[in-house]
Amino acid sequence: MANRNLLQCGYAIFTNAILHSLLLPLKSSYVRTLLESGVQPSTKNVFSADHYRAIADMIFDSITKGHEIESSIILDDWLPEQHEKEKLYLLINSFKSAVTEKQWQKIGAWKMKS
Numbered sequence: 001m002a003n004r005n006l007l008q009c010g011y012a013i014f015t016n017a018i019l020h021s022l023l024l025p026l027k028s029s030y031v032r033t034l035l036e037s038g039v040q041p042s043t044k045n046v047f048s049a050d051h052y053r054a055i056a057d058m059i060f061d062s063i064t065k066g067h068e069i070e071s072s073i074i075l076d077d078w079l080p081e082q083h084e085k086e087k088l089y090l091l092i093n094s095f096k097s098a099v100t101e102k103q104w105q106k107i108g109a110w111k112m113k114s
Helices: 016-022 028-036 051-064 082-093 101-113
Strands: none
Touching: 051 082, 051 101, 082 101
């Protein structure tokens, strides 16, 4: 795999101001694994996220870019249990003030289908 910037490997997510406490610094051994795999971090600080944070970031990124989430983000694929979904919904509620009313309504509709 050729060297790639991390932003080229996935979503460019900017929810750190909202969800910053949920990021964990990657241990140096994991950073070494990334480098050995050809992934070149764009900053010297590399963080990881659990499924909840990653899914919340994906929802925020998609909804703020105007993408539909109802058919593209299938929550049961990652979090099939209701208590897992409730944990995610609490996290998603933390960025309500960062989206428009229309975007929030789309998130609400997605929650109802999930």
